[in-house]
Amino acid sequence: MKTIPPRQLEVLTFMQAFFKDNDQTPPMALIAKHFGFRSPNAAQYHIDWLLRHGYLERNSLGNLKFSRGMTPQMDAADA
Template identity: 45%
Template sequence: MRYPVEHSERKALTIKQTAVLDFIQDYLVDHHRPPSMKVISEHFGWVSPNAAQCYLDALRRKGYLEPGPHIKLIGVQLILRRADAA
């Protein structure tokens, strides 16, 4: 189950950025915590976790992720709109 992401000045995502964001959202719902860089990299078949970091940086810059408390994981929180506020 995906939640709508809300940000007043968010920028358009590439197809791959959208796939990464969707994966993070699905993982959060299933595991109640964000995926690690390693999990993201393995899911997309990337050899280096640095590829995941590049996508996360882009999602942060575009307003879809913000720093979060999970330092050993990807350290992000999705910017979500509550369903009852819609």
């Protein structure tokens, strides 16, 4: 299992909960507002990290989707 930093885990968990309720991933502005970021660019930083590490992918239209088989685990040193 890959480890994931606490903040990225929070963002991923929020995105999964939003997806479950709305059948779509949340917009950057909503992620930024939920976490108190000053701009959507801060949310984009976390999304980019999740993309680089394989927790999220882009579909053929460029929309975000969750990667199959990726089970996040918070690093014990970060807990």
